[in-house]
Amino acid sequence: MxxxxxxxxxxxxxxxxxxxxxxxxxxxxxxxxxxxxxxxxxxxxxxxxxxxxxxxxxxxxxxxxxxxxxxxxxxxxxxxxxxxxxxxxxxxxxxxxxxxxxxxxxxxxxxxxxxxxxTDGYGCVRAIEEKTSINNKKVTITGAGGAARAVAFQIANSGIDELSILNRNAGKAESLANDLRTNLETIGIDIGINAYGMDDLKRELSDSDIFIDTTPIGMYPNVNDKPIANADMLHEDLVVNDIVYTPMETSLIKEALKANAEVVYGYKxxxxxxxxxxxxxxxxxxxxxxxxxxxxxxxxx
Ligand SMILES: NC(=O)c1ccc[n+]([C@@H]2O[C@H](COP(=O)([O-])OP(=O)(O)OC[C@H]3O[C@@H](n4cnc5c(N)ncnc54)[C@H](OP(=O)(O)O)[C@@H]3O)[C@@H](O)[C@H]2O)c1
Structure with a gap:
């Protein structure tokens, strides 16, 4: 009361x-x-x-x-x-x-x-840590907007080995990577960037441990859109986090489940x-x- x-x-x-x-x-x-x-x-x-x-x-x-x-x-x-x-x-x-x-x-x-x-980046990292340790992992992120920045800075500060960022506007991915390199100089993780496209994404995901999609692709009402072509781009040792939370089970999460990957829901x-x-x-x-x-x-x- x-x-x-x-x-x-x-x-x-x-x-x-x-x-x-x-x-x-x-x-x-x-x-x-x-x-x-x-x-x-x-x-x-x-x-x-x-x-x-x-x-x-x-x-x-x-x-x-x-x-x-x-x-x-x-x-x-x-x-x-x-x-x-x-x-x-x-x-x-x-x-x-x-x-x-x-x-x-x-x-x-x-x-x-x-x-x-x-606390946005913290939220993402804690949600992933419920499923896997982040230490010494390769992380691939799609998107380079506001959410990606928060997630990238937090995750790059959490003991990973390698970070790969893919964005439609490659210049924005590059500028995020440069900001990470400048601010986190001493950490010495390997940061790569690519324009967002299926061939590059497939290659980056093939040896990744964690995939975080920070684009709005698949968000209500465009629930059939997905940031990957299909489940073949994923693998069962991958942890897949779609930060979109409406709907909870996005098309990406559905593909990840088909690939027997571990999933982290966006609402987390x-x-x-x-x-x-x-x-x-x-x-x-x-x-x-x-x-x-x-x-x-x-x-x-
Ligand atoms: N779960 C949570 O707690 C949480 C927190 C924050 C945000 N979110 C969600 O995260 C999403 C992104 O938010 P934001 O604030 O980062 O947005 P933002 O700043 O507008 O960034 C969106 C990013 O996604 C890319 N993108 C957008 N549409 C695309 C498409 N059709 N194909 C490829 N790339 C595309 C953009 O690429 P360009 O740079 O090329 O335009 C940009 O890098 C939203 O759906 C939001 O609801 C969730």
Whole structure:
């Protein structure tokens, strides 16, 4: 029940009405009996600065950030986590209130610090790690957009040996690879790029351990589209992760099952990015099972 002590978390985006996050987070908050509520906020791009200032003024405890604000909001925050700053986008804001700071209390205001994190890549890696270890593996990624950046930086920081990126616009794959090489210089993984095409993809997948499709191919309503020609391009030692989660069983996942490959559903990335945000805000372990069931419910799965 909401009362005078209820604390507020939420998500900002434009549009926002299709968000699945409130169902997942409110289920987690209820399960732990925490006097918090998680709300959706529709924020237009030209109101971002006021949104962050207003959130501080009314004591918001944490926000998720979704399209189109993930990059533009960064300039309004005090600190950005190192991985998020390499990715160039955030999806989580932590508000840290120093209610004992005397100098700020003299002005009858609290000292507030805002810190940005990107938990999308974490979500993807944790979902894959449920099925296989990532250490010393070859990973192939299709796509080089926002999600691919988050996933590539996180996975390249997680002990893999080789990363292959294929994108329709090869220049974008190259620029992602260059950013990875510049920022992760000391890690020494082998990073290759190709234009997205079936011959190159087939070759790269033949000796890959993990395949992550970060393109929207196969997303509702285009549910018959797939990023591969057929199951013959896959093999049974491959872990296949389609980050599209509507539908849950995409055409790629269906082909992967035909090839006897291990599959990682896209909703798992959504779940674990939320789990990490929850843990950043509340400083305690999130109830994964409860939040997963709530997410599956709201996704209609
Ligand atoms: N599971 C999760 O938690 C989660 C999180 C974030 C995103 N997603 C999903 O991931 C997908 C991508 O999101 P995003 O934010 O990265 O989008 P984005 O920034 O627009 O990037 C999309 C990427 O896919 C490529 N692409 C798009 N259509 C293609 C096609 N028909 N053939 C080949 N390549 C194509 C684009 O290539 P070009 O560069 O050549 O245009 C681009 O690299 C969306 O479906 C989104 O819903 C899921």
């Amino acid at each position: 909401v009362d005078g002590k209820t604390k507020i978390l939420g998500v900002i985006g434009d549009p926002i009405e299709h968000t699945f996050s409130p169902a997942m987070h409110n289920a987690g908050l209820d399960a732990l009996n925490l006097n918090y509520i998680y709300l959706p906020f529709h924020v237009k791009p030209d109101r971002l600065k006021e949104c962050i200032e207003g959130a501080k003024a009314i004591g918001i405890q944490g926000l998720n950030v979704t399209i189109p604000h993930k990059t533009n909001v960064m300039k309004h925050l005090d600190e950005i986590d190192q991985v998020a700053s390499m990715i160039g986008a955030i999806n989580t804001i932590q508000f840290i209130y120093d209610e004992n700071n005397e100098s700020s209390n003299q002005n009858n205001t609290f000292n507030v610090k805002t810190r940005g994190f990107n 990335m959504l779940l674990y990015q939320g789990i990490r945000s929850f843990e950043i805000w509340l400083g305690r372990e999130a109830p994964v099972d409860v939040m997963e069931n709530a997410l599956l419910d709201v996704l209609g799965i």
